[in-house]
Amino acid sequence: MDGTLLGLLEASLVPNSPFFVESQQKLQHAKDVNLPEFICALSDQIVNPLASPGARHLAGILIKNSFERDGKTDEEQKAKFWSQVTHETLTYIKNNMINIMKNPNELQSIVLTACSVISRIAEVELSRKTWPDFFSIMLEMASSPKHCECRSSLTCLSYLIEDLASIYENHGTMLLDTTQIENLLPAVVKGMYAEDILARKSAVKCLGYMLCFIHSNISNESQRVVIIDAICSNCAASAEPELQTAAFDVLVQFANEHYDFVGKILPTIAPLLWQAIDSGIESVAIPALEFWNTICEIEIEMDGRGEKSCEYMKQAVSLLLPKVLYTMTLHEHEHHTVDSWTLPMAAGVCLSLCAQVVRDEIVAPILQFVMANFASPEWNKREAAVLAYGYLLEGPNKKTLELLVKDSFSRLCDVLSDPSIAVQDTAAWTIGRIANFHAPAVLPLLGSPNHEHSNFSKILRALFQPARVAVNVCYFLSEMTEVGHQLDHTYQGDPNYHVDSSFSIVCNALVERSTRPDAFERNLNTFIYSCICSYVSNVSEKCLNDLQKMMVHFSQNLSNIIGLAFTDPDFDPYSGASSINVDIKKTLARVKIVNKSIDASDAADLICGVVQVLTTRLGLDVLPFVPRIWVTLDYYIAYLTCSVDSGGLCAGNQGQEPMWDNCSEDALLALSALINVSGDLLIPFAERLVQIAKGCLIFGAPSIVKISIELVSDLSRLLNNLLIPHTPEMLNKLFELLRDPASDKSLKPLIVLTFGDIAMAINGSFVSHLTPAMQLLLQAASTRHEMGPVDNEEWIYYVNQLRESALQAFTGIAYGLKEGNCLEHFQPFVQTILEFVQQVADTKDGFFSSSTLLLAITLVGDLVAAFGPTLSKHLTESPLLANLENRVSRLENGPESSQCREKLLWLRKVTFN
Numbered sequence: 009m010d011g012t013l014l015g016l017l018e019a020s021l022v023p024n025s026p027f028f029v030e031s032q033q034k035l036q037h038a039k040d041v042n043l044p045e046f047i048c049a050l051s052d053q054i055v056n057p058l059a060s061p062g063a064r065h066l067a068g069i070l071i072k073n074s075f076e077r078d079g080k081t082d083e084e085q086k087a088k089f090w091s092q093v094t095h096e097t098l099t100y101i102k103n104n105m106i107n108i109m110k111n112p113n114e115l116q117s118i119v120l121t122a123c124s125v126i127s128r129i130a131e132v133e134l135s136r137k138t139w140p141d142f143f144s145i146m147l148e149m150a151s152s153p154k155h156c157e158c159r160s161s162l163t164c165l166s167y168l169i170e171d172l173a174s175i176y177e178n179h180g181t182m183l184l185d186t187t188q189i190e191n192l193l194p195a196v197v198k199g200m201y202a203e204d205i206l207a208r209k210s211a212v213k214c215l216g217y218m219l220c221f222i223h224s225n226i227s228n229e230s231q232r233v234v235i236i237d238a239i240c241s242n243c244a245a246s247a248e249p250e251l252q253t254a255a256f257d258v259l260v261q262f263a264n265e266h267y268d269f270v271g272k273i274l275p276t277i278a279p280l281l282w283q284a285i286d287s288g289i290e291s292v293a294i295p296a297l298e299f300w301n302t303i304c305e306i307e308i309e310m311d312g313r314g315e316k317s318c319e320y321m322k323q324a325v326s327l328l329l330p331k332v333l334y335t336m337t338l339h340e341h342e343h344h345t346v347d348s349w350t351l352p353m354a355a356g357v358c359l360s361l362c363a364q365v366v367r368d369e370i371v372a373p374i375l376q377f378v379m380a381n382f383a384s385p386e387w388n389k390r391e392a393a394v395l396a397y398g399y400l401l402e403g404p405n406k407k408t409l410e411l412l413v414k415d416s417f418s419r420l421c422d423v424l425s426d427p428s429i430a431v432q433d434t435a436a437w438t439i440g441r442i443a444n445f446h447a448p449a450v451l452p453l454l455g456s457p458n459h460e461h462s463n464f465s466k467i468l469r470a471l472f473q474p475a476r477v478a479v480n481v482c483y484f485l486s487e488m489t490e491v492g493h494q495l496d497h498t499y500q501g502d503p504n505y506h507v508d509s510s511f512s513i514v515c516n517a518l519v520e521r522s523t524r525p526d527a528f529e530r531n532l533n534t535f536i537y538s539c540i541c542s543y544v545s546n547v548s549e550k551c552l553n554d555l556q557k558m559m560v561h562f563s564q565n566l567s568n569i570i571g572l573a574f575t576d577p578d579f580d581p582y583s584g585a586s587s588i589n590v591d592i593k594k595t596l597a598r599v600k601i602v603n604k605s606i607d608a609s610d611a612a613d614l615i616c617g618v619v620q621v622l623t624t625r626l627g628l629d630v631l632p633f634v635p636r637i638w639v640t641l642d643y644y645i646a647y648l649t650c651s652v653d654s655g656g657l658c659a660g661n662q663g664q665e666p667m668w669d670n671c672s673e674d675a676l677l678a679l680s681a682l683i684n685v686s687g688d689l690l691i692p693f694a695e696r697l698v699q700i701a702k703g704c705l706i707f708g709a710p711s712i713v714k715i716s717i718e719l720v721s722d723l724s725r726l727l728n729n730l731l732i733p734h735t736p737e738m739l740n741k742l743f744e745l746l747r748d749p750a751s752d753k754s755l756k757p758l759i760v761l762t763f764g765d766i767a768m769a770i771n772g773s774f775v776s777h778l779t780p781a782m783q784l785l786l787q788a789a790s791t792r793h794e795m796g797p798v799d800n801e802e803w804i805y806y807v808n809q810l811r812e813s814a815l816q817a818f819t820g821i822a823y824g825l826k827e828g829n830c831l832e833h834f835q836p837f838v839q840t841i842l843e844f845v846q847q848v849a850d851t852k853d854g855f856f857s858s859s860t861l862l863l864a865i866t867l868v869g870d871l872v873a874a875f876g877p878t879l880s881k882h883l884t885e886s887p888l889l890a891n892l893e894n895r896v897s898r899l900e901n902g903p904e905s906s907q908c909r910e911k912l913l914w915l916r917k918v919t920f921n
Contacts, residue, residue, distance in 0.1 A: 013038070013049050014056070017063040039074065043089070044097040047071050051104040054121060061117055068121035071101065072128045095138075102129060106145070109160035116206075119160050127167035134172075134183045143188055150195045155204040162199045162210035165192070169217040176220060189221050200238040209254050212242050216258040219265040226266050236273050243280040249291050256284060256295035263302040270303065271318055278324070285331045288338065290351045297335075297351075297358045300328060304361035311365075321365045329370070332359050333377045336392040342430040346530055352388075356395050363403035371408060374400050382419075387428035394423060394431060398438035401445045413442060413449045421463040424470040424477070432473055436480030439467065443487035451492060451506060457513040464510065468517050475529035478521060482535035485514060486542040511547045512554050515540055519561070528610065537614040541621040552629060559622050559633050566615045567640050570647060609672070612644060616674035623681040634686045638693070641679050645700055648672055668707040676704065676715045683722045694727050698734045706741050710752055717742070717758045724762070724769035732770050739766065739777050746784045753806060760788050760813035764820020772828020774821065781821070782837050789814040789844045793855040808857045811848060815863040819870045826874045838871060838879065846888055849895040858904040862911055865892055869915040880919045889919065 016038075019031035039046045050067040053059050059067075108114050108122035133139035149161035169192075175181050184192075196218065199211030215235070225231045239262075241247070242255035259277060263270055284296035300321070307317040321328075335355035344350065363370050374396050381393035397416070401409065420442075423435040442450055455462025471481045492506045518536050527533045544555065619637060623630050630637075649666045679700070683690060690697060701723055705716035720738055724731055742759045745751045763781050767774040774781075788810050796803040818841050825831045848864040851857075868888070872879050883889055896912050899905035 014053055014059055014063060017053060017066050018060065020066060021060075021062045035070065039070075043074065043092045044094065047074050047093070048097060048100050051101040051125075054118065054125070055104050055108060061115060064118050065121050068125050071125050075128050075132045090136075098129065098133075102126065109164065110149070110154075110157050112154065112156040114156075119156070120163065123160055123164040124167055127164050127171065130164075130168050131171050131183070143191060147191065147195050150199055155207065158199065158202055159204050159207040159210065162196070162202075162207050162214060165196070166210045166214040166217065169214050173217045173220050182221075184221060189218070193218065193222060193225060197234060197238045200242060205248055205251065208242065209251055212239070212251065212254040212258055215239070216254075216261045219258070219261050223266070226269055229272075232269065232272065236276055240276060240280055243277070243284070245283055245287070249289060252284065252292045253295055256281075256292065256299065260295060260298050260302050263299055263306070267303075267306050268318065270320055274320070274324075278327075282327065282331065285335060288335075288351065293335070293351050294349075294354045297332070297354045300324070301358050301361050304358075304365045307365050308361070321362060322369070325362055325366050325370065329359075329362065329373055332362070333374070333392070333396060336395060337381070337386075337389050339388045339391065339430070342387065342428060352392070356399060359396060360399040360402065363400050365403070368404045368408050371400065371404050375412075387426075387431055390423075390426065390428065391431045391434050394420070394434045394438055398434065398441045401438075401441045406446065409446065410449050413446045414453065417442065417450045417453050418463055421466040424466055424473070429474060429477070432470065432477045433480065436470055436473075436477045436484065440480050440483040440487060443484045443491070447488060447491045451488065454488075454506070457510050468514065471517055471521050472524070475526045475532040479530050479532050479535050482518070482532070482539040485518075486535075486539045489539070489542040489546050492546070507543065507546050508548050508550055511543055511551050515543055515554075515558065533611065533614055537618050540618055544618070544621050544625050547625075552626075555622060555626055556629065556633075559619070559626065559630065559637075562615050562618050562622065563633060563636050563640060566612060566619065566644070567636070569612045569615065570640070570644050572640060572643050609648070613672050613674040616641070616644070616672060616678040620674070620678040620681045623678065623685055627685055630682075630685055631687075631689065634682065634689050637678075637682055638686075638690060641675055641682065642693075642696065642700075644675050645671055645679070648675075649703070666703055666707075668703040669709040669712065671700075671704050671708060671712050673711055673715055676700075676712065676719060680715070680719050680722050683719075683726055688726075690726065691730070694730045697723055698727070698731070702734055702738055705738060713745070714752070714755055714758065717755060717762055721758075721762045721765040724765040728769045729771070729773070731766070732773050735766060735770055735773065735777065739763075739781070743780055743784060746788070756788060757806075757809040757813040760785060760810065760817050762817075764817035764824075767817075767821040767824035768827075769824070770828075771824050772830040774824055774828070775830050775833050778821070778825075778833055785814055785817055786837070786840055786844070789841075792847075793852070798854070804855055807855070808860050811860050812857075812863050814844070815848075815860070815867045819867050822870060822874045831874060835875070838875070841871070842868070842886070842888060846891060849888075849891050858899055858902070858908060861892075861895060861899075862904060862908050865896075865908060865911045865915055868892070869911070869918050872915070872918045883919050889916070 016031045016035050019025055019027040020035065022028060025031075038049075047070075050071050053067040054064050054071075056064065105122040105126045109119060109126070111119075130139060130142050133142070146161045146165055149157040150165070152158055152161075172183050175183060196211050196214045200208055200215065202208045202211065215238070219226075222235075225235065239255050239258050242251045243259070244252075247255070259281075262273075281296045281299060284292045287293055303320050303324075307319070307321055310317040332355045336352045336359065339350065339352045359374075363374070378393045378397045378400075381389040384390050384393070397420075401413070417439075420435055420439055424432055424439075426432050426435065450463075454464040454467075457464040457468055459465060467481060467484060471478050473481075489507055518540050521527065522533055522536045527536070540558075544558070547555070619641075623637070648670045649668050679697075683697070701716055701719040704712045705720060708716055720742075742762060745755055746759050763785060767781075791807055791810050793804055793807050796807070798804075822831070822834055825834050845864045845868055848860055851860075868883070872883065892915075893912060896905070896908045899908060
């Protein structure tokens, strides 16, 4: 391999090259050894005409990545960077890049690389105020008669303003001052009239990014007119399509940033929007539709907040609607890929949003279109009619649509057999929308799946149409199943009549559909098995026999898919608990490995998901199936991870560490469900269960780790003191994850909760882990809402989750240590825990959670029960009880407030008795 910098760059362009990894390592080493020399040498390669364009571009990326943005590095790292990179180094690089930007003979791709490097350096230096003449240089180039200078400067400014706008919107940090904005805006507007198309396009984009900075300019009528005229000049039909696209994108951004001023500019821009939509040119018409979509979304959001909107859509809908409906008929081909995004699709989305804003007023014109095209001989018009009807279902008053939905449902079910696959697909999607928004209206119209001509039978027949149709049928069935048992309709005195009566027929049809060759197209099998799970979750006890038959089917199916056959005549997987009391080696010896390659792991994972839901749904009724399920799941996990060497299971992998990151999430979830219902049946396999949980926890991929944490809790409840030998290793990993600020935040409440489960399992043996566990628990409990974005619901939910997990963990540890006669070790932490309870009671209303308060009251009562009179006396002299009573008295009426009051009475009883 060529060891020069250019050679390393070239080698890094070929991922399958034998020198790829080595070259990247050497580049990183060069950066670490001498950063200034490294980035200067990279800039030399960018200007090197003998280097390949790929190597020159990579050099630019490496320079950019050397200048980390604010927020990506801590203060110590930034200080180290600036101690190495001197003014002279920066000047050298900037001169190299600006020379490229001014070179009319340079490749455009390399000019863009230079622009991106300069924009990154400018971004970093703006925050430090160390490049005061940057804008002067760029604006001078922008006004140059040389096209190359004008183009490259506007491109560079576009890159920079895009990044600055992102920083401002995401972090509220403003790196531009008013003077810079006022100097920049006229140059950008002027650039929107440049002769050079690329320069104009960059200027248009730059203005779009600037919109969040120029509120005062937009508020000024004369300036607003100048800005809008510049945008419109690029929206005009005479402009290049790529300019039109960019300009309409700017109008979309204008609507987002300056909604209140849209009314002022509508007379100017509306004719251009209509013209663009009518043109049928996707690159132009789609962003024109997106403008109206944005207006709709803003007005929907304002309505949701109870705010008065400007009602632009009600003003525009009479002109917009005919264009949208016509555009929906323009599909020329029936077949589109999953990722396709066409103009008629965009028009459909626009119609959907209009229906949500305009509501009842839009019903009549849409129905007129539907009736005119529903029976059209042209498939695209029939599809547009059904699609328009489907989009109408959300927005208008449900009572307004109820009679319409009832009258049309049977005809829609007939359309499922339309000769056009596109019409079938759209009809299936539409009945799914009906299930979502109007299920009560159509549930009585389904009829019985046993009757050939019922609507239900028509829908089930559509399940066997191509995958794109079947996916939507699955959605309909899932929706109806989820809501069916909640509805007021009762048949034969049975509120579960619809789900129960169709359970066997529908599930058999779904299973049969999953065997068809196209079952993995468009994720159909995922929808099929999700639908089966919906039925399993919502069916009543009357279908217990069918549920057990399903468990037999799916456990056998899983065995078959992964190549497992039970051959020992003495091993009857359905004979009950007695057959499971063997060790793992003997159990695996009772099976025959039919093949050693699992080609259908996706199918196996989907079936594991159904097995999980069936296991949970059956509860104790799953016990006869535990042997086979356990053996099958264990084999599947062993196969994926090579964690058991038995019967050729890991042939060719002897001596290798198990590959726990290859484990199946669905198999682990099914195993978790099995542990939770099997009682003591799995205890003989304690070592193997712990091996799986521990291996996945310590070595698994992030998504596997999350499930493994829950699996550790499950095993704690199952194994109790059998867990003791494995506790140190597992707890050390949990401690590590909890300490690591970079670990997934969602793991932390789960980890905290697991401490309590482990303590209750191992009792007094938890003492040796108590100090580090309590340090981390108290640290987690001290997390306050004010430490994060207080207006962020996700953050508020996270803090409440963390608190609730800590409260439950404290209870678990107290009970575990009491059971092990080691409660005195917990006593030093009690006062701090009570202070935490006080913090929960003092939580501000905007962050308060009554479920957290309930757990806090419960914890205090549990501590009193554990420590007895000593703590009771302390509480009677403390204001804590009075504060808890005061907080409970302020709760609004509801289930949790009633529980809090009951729990508070219990707390007073255990404290004062």
